Amino acid sequence: xxxxxxxxxxxxxxxxxxxxxxxxxxxxxxxxxxxxxxxxxxxxxxxxxxxxxxxxxxxxxxxxxxxxxxxxxxxxxxxxxxxxxxxxxxxxxxxxxxxxxxxxxxxxxxxxxxxxxxxxxxxxxxxxxxxxxxxxxxxxxxxxxxxxxxxxxxxxxxxxxxxxxxxxxxxxxxxxxxxxxxxx
Numbered sequence: 001x002x003x004x005x006x007x008x009x010x011x012x013x014x015x016x017x018x019x020x021x022x023x024x025x026x027x028x029x030x031x032x033x034x035x036x037x038x039x040x041x042x043x044x045x046x047x048x049x050x051x052x053x054x055x056x057x058x059x060x061x062x063x064x065x066x067x068x069x070x071x072x073x074x075x076x077x078x079x080x081x082x083x084x085x086x087x088x089x090x091x092x093x094x095x096x097x098x099x100x101x102x103x104x105x106x107x108x109x110x111x112x113x114x115x116x117x118x119x120x121x122x123x124x125x126x127x128x129x130x131x132x133x134x135x136x137x138x139x140x141x142x143x144x145x146x147x148x149x150x151x152x153x154x155x156x157x158x159x160x161x162x163x164x165x166x167x168x169x170x171x172x173x174x175x176x177x178x179x180x181x182x183x184x
Contacts, residue, residue, distance in 0.1 A: 001165050001172050003152040004079060004103060005038035011101060011178070013041040018073040018097060021060065021081025023051035030154055046073070061086045070096025079103040080174070082135070083123045092139020100141055100179040104132050106148060106172050129175055141179040148172025 002010075022045070039045055046055040048068075058066060060081070076097045082088040083105055092100075107126035127135070133143050148168035150161040164171025 001148050001150045001161050001168050002176070003034070003161070004149055004174065004176075005034040006152070007101070007103075007149065007176055008035070008038035009041050012039075012075065012077070014043050015074040016044040016072065017042050017046070018068070018076040018095075019045055019047045020076060020078040020091070020095070021049050021084070022047040022077065022079065023049035023053045031151060034151070044073075060091055063087060063090055065091070065094045068094075068096045070098075073097050075099040075101060077101045080105070083125045083127070086124065088125065088135060089139045092136065092141060095139075095181075098181045100136075100177075100181070102132075102136065102177040102179060103149065103174045104177070106169070106175045107131075127175065129169075132175055132177060136177060136179055137182075140182055142182050144178045144180055146175055146177045149174040149176050 048054060048056045048058050048060075050057060050059045056068070074097065076095045076099070078091075078095075078100065080103055082091065082102065085091055104127045105123060107128055125135075129146055133146075136143055148171070150157070150164055150168075150172045152158045152161055160171070
C-alpha cells in the first residue's frame with residue numbers, strides 16, 4: 001500500500017494545489033516530517049483551514065462558504081478532513097477545481113478503529129469505499145479510481161504496511177480517491 005506521502009509525491013509533483021483542511025496537526029514527529037517533505041514537491045500549495053497557519057482562513061463548518069477562483073489551482077486535496085465536517089457534501093460542491101484527491105478513514109480497518117477509539121480525532125463520519133463513493137457522488141464528483149493507504153513513517157509501520165498489502169481493505173487506515181467533477 002502507498003503512504004499518503006507517496007501519493008502526494010507521485011500525484012501532486014509540479015502542480016498548483018488547493019489543500020482543504022491542510023494545516024495539519026502541526027506536530028513535530030516522523031509522520032508530519034514525511035508529509036512536509038512530500039508537499040515540497042508541489043509547485044504551489046494554498047491551504048484552506050480555520051487555523052492561523054492557513055493561507056485562506058475559512059471555517060468549513062460555517063455555511064455559506066466564500067467563493068474561490070478555481071482557475072488558480074490544478075487540483076484540490078482533502079486529506080483527512082471531510083470526516084470532521086458537519087456538511088461534507090456542501091464542502092465537496094464548493095470545491096472550485098475539476099480534479100479532486102480525497103483521503104478518508106477506512107472504517108473496515110482495525111488500525112483505523114483503534115486510532116479513533118484512542119481519542120482526539122473527533123470524527124463525525126467513518127467510511128467504506130462504498131459509502132465514500134456515495135458521499136463523493138452527492139458532492140458532484142465521480143470516482144476515477146481508489147485504493148487503500150497506510151503510512152511508512154517508521155520501521156514498524158513499514159512492516160505492517162507490507163503485511164497489510166495482502167488484505168488492504170482490512171489493514172489500510174485510509175482510502176484514497178482520485179475524482180473528476182461531474183457535469184450537471
